Amino acid sequence: MxxxxxxxxxxxxxxxxxxxxxxNHHIEKVFIEDYAFAATGRVFHIxxxxxxxxxxxxxxxxxxxxxxxxxxxxxxxGKGNANKEDxxxxxxxxxxxxxxxxLNLTDKQWNPSSDIIxxxxxxxxxxxxxxxxx
Numbered sequence: 001m002x003x004x005x006x007x008x009x010x011x012x013x014x015x016x017x018x019x020x021x022x023x024n025h026h027i028e029k030v031f032i033e034d035y036a037f038a039a040t041g042r043v044f045h046i047x048x049x050x051x052x053x054x055x056x057x058x059x060x061x062x063x064x065x066x067x068x069x070x071x072x073x074x075x076x077x078g079k080g081n082a083n084k085e086d087x088x089x090x091x092x093x094x095x096x097x098x099x100x101x102x103l104n105l106t107d108k109q110w111n112p113s114s115d116i117i118x119x120x121x122x123x124x125x126x127x128x129x130x131x132x133x134x
Contacts, residue, residue, distance in 0.1 A: 007045065011052040018053055019060060030057055031126030033118060034066035065129070067122060075128075076121040084114050091117045 004010040022030065032054070035047065057064055070080035076090045092098050099105075099113035 007048070011049045014049060015053045015056045019056060022057070022060075022062060027062070029063040029065065029126075029130070031065050031067055031122050031129075033072065033122055034068045036069045065126065067125060069118075072118060072121050072125055075125045076117075084110050087114065087117050087121070091120060095120075 004013055021027075032050075035043075035050075039046075054064060073082040073087065074080040076082065077086045079086065082090075088098075088100065099116045100109070103113055105113055
């Protein structure tokens, strides 16, 4: 059993989970990765899911700041066109933690390790923006 009967129900369930996490941790401002212009794959599904999430966060009065993937890459590596390998090297150098190794992923497998790395740098970038604003 998948736990949902349609993609719309799935997106609603995911946004319910995200909103509960934000509420439980008393979060007021959300930094989120913006859409990538050259993305491939299931981009429409991702965009629909993200649209539902953004709409529900907006309705719940969260301040949402989208950050371009190129900004995150430049922040992490110094290059706005950094690839997954570059991001991984920057992350391991900075943290000493290798998520691919910990998750027993092969050289060709990137998820969820690349998502962990991107999330780390989005959070760090957002924290820097908040610090500068103070």
